[in-house]
Amino acid sequence: MSGHQLTLARAFHVRLGEHCLRLLARRALRLQVKDLHRWQAHRDALVVANHxxxxxxxxxxxxxxxxxxxxVTADFAKHPVWRRALDVLVRCGLGRYVPVDAASPFGMRKILRELHACRGAxxxxxxxxxRDGLLGPLHPGAAIAAMRSGRVLxxxxxxxxxxxxxxxxxxxxLTWLPPVTVEVGEPIxxxxxxxxxxxxxxAEALS
Structure with missing residues (x-):
């Protein structure tokens, strides 16, 4: 098999894996996504979500x-199970991840570089x-990254x-897989x- 054929085969498997993971998420979680068009229109945005x-x-x-x-938090990125899950997402072409630590600025600096390069984060x-279902106090990193990059939140x-x-x-x-709704808000x-x-x-948008 030529190098070009190997590249095409690898791209096919990446796309197949991406499609299967997206389908599994929607079916298993009985997922409803609202206003996805806002996300589609902002490729280089800094996405912020409640956790x-x-x-x-x-x-x-x-x-x-x-x-x-x-x-992702450094502990999450080092966890033997969740690290493998993250690696699967990367191999399927669904994105990349950067470990961040509240005590170190290096992770958020990498996020900022992605935003400056017009790549979404x-x-x-x-x-x-x-721990209570409510929005907790927010760290300033997202606001600072948006201000320095000029990217929409x-x-x-x-x-x-x-x-x-x-x-x-x-x-x-508690249940394993409850119905899930994801709402995409107005860009900031x-x-x-x-x-x-x-x-x-x-805070207002995520509450």
């Missing part, structure tokens, strides 16, 4: 119409999974997975806003 479960990132990678660079501004709200066994909300009745332009104002807009 309700361990599978939020893989779920959004399967939904996103564009391959993004995902900021995604962060969970809470920095951790909710695209808020995405996840509903349902907080009731799954992959979340951290302690309730008596950082122009003319200071960091505090932008933080407030993000």
């Amino acid at each position: 309700v479960s361990y599978i939020d990132g893989p779920l959004l990678a399967c939904i996103s119409p564009h391959a993004l660079t995902y900021a 995604m962060v969970f501004p809470e920095g951790g999974i909710t 695209l808020p995405v709200r996840i509903h349902g997975l907080e009731r799954s066994v992959f979340g951290k909300v302690k309730r008596r009745r 332009n950082p122009a003319g806003l200071n960091a505090q104002q932008l933080q407030a807009r993000i």
Whole structure:
């Protein structure tokens, strides 16, 4: 098999894997996505989402119409199970991931470089999974990255997975795969806003 044929075969398997993962996510989670056209129109946006479960990132990678660079916590990236799941998403062409640490700026600097290069990125501004189902305090990294890059912020709200066994909300009745709704909000332009104002807009959009 020639080099060109190998490249075509590899591309076919990547596309097949991508299609299968997207289909599995939609069928298994009885997924409903609202206003996806907003995401389709903003390839280079910084996507921000509420964090309700361990599978939020893989779920959004399967939904996103564009391959993004995902900021994940260093502990998550080192976990033997979740690291393999992330590697599968990368091999299937659903995006890349960058480990980030609140004590080190290097991860967010990589996210900022992606945005400057007009490649979309995604962060969970809470920095951790909710324990009560409500939006927690936001870290300033997303607002700062949007202000420095000038990229639009695209808020995405996840509903349902907080009731799954992959979340951290302690309730008596949990389920493996509850119905999930993902809502894509109105884009937020950082122009003319200071960091505090932008933080407030993000919090309002994700609440």
